[in-house]
Each structure stands twice: as structure tokens, then as C-alpha cells.
Amino acid sequence: MVNFIQLNICKKEMLLGQRNNQETQKWTHTQDEILLHNHLNFINSFKIRDDKFYFVLKNEDKYLSVVDFSNFANDSCKFEFYLNQFLVIAEISRVLEKILIDYVFKILKIPVLGLEVFNDNSQVINLNKKYNFSEIKRKVASKKEVQCVELKNENR
Structure with missing residues (x-):
């Protein structure tokens, strides 16, 4: 895992291209294209923030995924990740989600992991079911229905 702050400008631009894909x-949630200067300002804000952490997951020279951890409160956090399109x-989503779940529970020692997924993203919903995430509520974001789910360490 490489922290976004440690990336050079070329890597930051590459990741922005993947995000805007x-x-x-x-x-x-943010459906608009993100401009480079906004992206760079966002990354620079991590130098003084402790409420969000963005990482690139890579294997040798291949960038596999971006992951972020946020909303650290009451012994829980949320995470999101998106794959390099x-x-x-094969099976990269399943493998990465397993690695991230283990990271949160074993390394960060946070007992509850949450995430949000658009209701029409059946691939991620099915993946979350495999890992025993439970739906806790629904809401609307970006004019789409969102499932808010969580996984408790003891339910794994």
C-alpha cells in the first residue's frame, strides 16, 4: 500500500484518469469529472488531516486499486475501493476486499467496518454478502439509492 501523499505527480495524474474513467x-458519489488542480489540492489536504486515508494497492509495478478509509468513530470506519479499470x-475484487477486511480488523484493530454501495451495483452487493456484511440502512446519494452495510469482526 502506498499513501497518496507519497506519489509523484505522474502517478497522481494517472490515478485521476482512472477515477474519471x-x-x-x-x-x-461525486459523478462529476474531477479537475487536476482539485485532485492535487485534495491529496495535499491529507498532510494535515487524520480523518481520511487514501492508498494505492499495487503489486510490483501494477497499480491494482485505490482504497480509502474514513469516518473513524466509535470503534468503526468506512472504506471504499475501486479497481484499476x-x-x-480474475477474482481481483474478491481478493482485494478480503485483504482490506483483514487489514481493518487485524492491523487497524477496528471492530466494525462499513461501506456504501449503490443499489444497482449487484456485483459489489453480492461480494459483500459473501463476506457477511449486513445492511443497516438505505439512503439516497447522487440521486441513486444506496445501501449502507457493515461487517462486525465477530460476524466474519
């Missing part, structure tokens, strides 16, 4: 963007690796 329509296949990624359609599953994010230009890589095709």
Missing part, C-alpha cells in the same frame, strides 16, 4: 465514475485479473 466512466466505468469507475458511475459508482462514485485497465487491468483484468
Whole structure:
């Protein structure tokens, strides 16, 4: 895992391109294209913030995914991740979600992990069911219905 703050400008631009890719963007709360200067300002804000952490997951020279951890409160946190749309690796979503779940529970020692997923993202919903995430509520974001789910360490 590489912290966004440690990335050079070329890598930051590459990740912005992946984030603005329509296949990624359609599953994010912010549906608009993000401009480079806004992206760089956002990353620079992590130098003084402790409420969000963004990382790139990579294997050797291949960037696999972006992951962020946020909303640290009451022994819980939320996470999101999106895959590099230009890589095709069988079962990568399942493997990465398992790694991230283990990271939160074993390394960060946070007992409750939450995430939000658009109701029409059946692939992620089915993946979350495999790991025993429970739906706790629904809401609307970006004019779409969102499932808020959580996984408690003891329910794994």
C-alpha cells in the first residue's frame, strides 16, 4: 500500500484518469469529472488531516486499486475501493476486499467496518454478502439509492 501523499505527480495524474474513467465514475458519489488542480489540492489536504486515508494497492509495478478509509468513530470506519479499470485479473475484487477486511480488523484493530454501495451495483452487493456484511440502512446519494452495510469482526 502506498499513501497518496507519497506519489509523484505522474502517478497522481494517472490515478485521476482512472477515477474519471466512466466505468469507475458511475459508482462514485461525486459523478462529476474531477479537475487536476482539485485532485492535487485534495491529496495535499491529507498532510494535515487524520480523518481520511487514501492508498494505492499495487503489486510490483501494477497499480491494482485505490482504497480509502474514513469516518473513524466509535470503534468503526468506512472504506471504499475501486479497481484499476485497465487491468483484468480474475477474482481481483474478491481478493482485494478480503485483504482490506483483514487489514481493518487485524492491523487497524477496528471492530466494525462499513461501506456504501449503490443499489444497482449487484456485483459489489453480492461480494459483500459473501463476506457477511449486513445492511443497516438505505439512503439516497447522487440521486441513486444506496445501501449502507457493515461487517462486525465477530460476524466474519
